[in-house]
């Protein structure tokens with residue numbers, strides 16, 4: 111194929127192939143290997159590894175190692191310069207720094223997210239509270255807030271017992287809109303969503319739901335990633 115005939119998607123794919131090095135795989139289901147979000151997300155990560163040989167994958171399992179809820183020392187530390195922080199405040203922010211460094215290093219972030227009571231699980235919310243930080247992932251100026259994590263790609267694998275992408279339950283979906291909003295707030299706006307929905311046997315059932323999520327994953331990955 112002549113270089114000048116390559117379309118934008120192919121060009122983007124070529125560019126990513128040479129540039130992409132780091133994949134951050136965030137798991138948040140407490141169901142381990144039984145988890146549907148994890149199963150579909152794992153296949154996406156494997157596919158990415160095949161496409162980009164040499165890519166480094168960092169796995170952060172929030173169900174096995176949940177970040178703590180943010181407490182007094184954490185919040186106090188946020189508004190205190192690093193030199194002035196108490197040892198307790200420094201300790202409270204240490205994990206936040208580690209989690210932010212993982213995000214900064216990632217080119218693609220794959221999030222496996224079960225729906226728990228219409229939103230993401232509380233462990234993922236705790237992770238979000240650790241990574242949304244003024245001066246590290248979001249900056250404020252007279253123009254207002256601006257996300258600092260530019261040029262990253264996120265793939266959200268969202269597992270639900272019911273169907274929320276369309277139909278009567280759509281207004282009850284606080285998982286996808288929330289994640290899009292908060293990731294956008296820190297600058298991650300290039301987001302693809304793979305719903306694994308209707309998992310309950312009374313809805314679509316796991317076999318069909320997973321098959322259609324796998325098909326959606328292949329569609330996404332065949333485009334520029």
Ligand SMILES: Cc1cc2nc3c(=O)[nH]c(=O)nc-3n(C[C@H](O)[C@H](O)[C@H](O)COP(=O)(O)O)c2cc1C
Nearest residue numbers: 139141145146147224225226227228269270271272
């Ligand atoms: C605590 C809890 C709350 C749940 N809340 C919802 C819900 O609000 N809506 C829904 O459709 N499914 C809900 N489910 C079902 C899960 O979304 C479903 O089991 C899905 O498979 C979880 O993803 P996983 O397999 O990756 O763990 C809930 C499950 C649990 C354990």
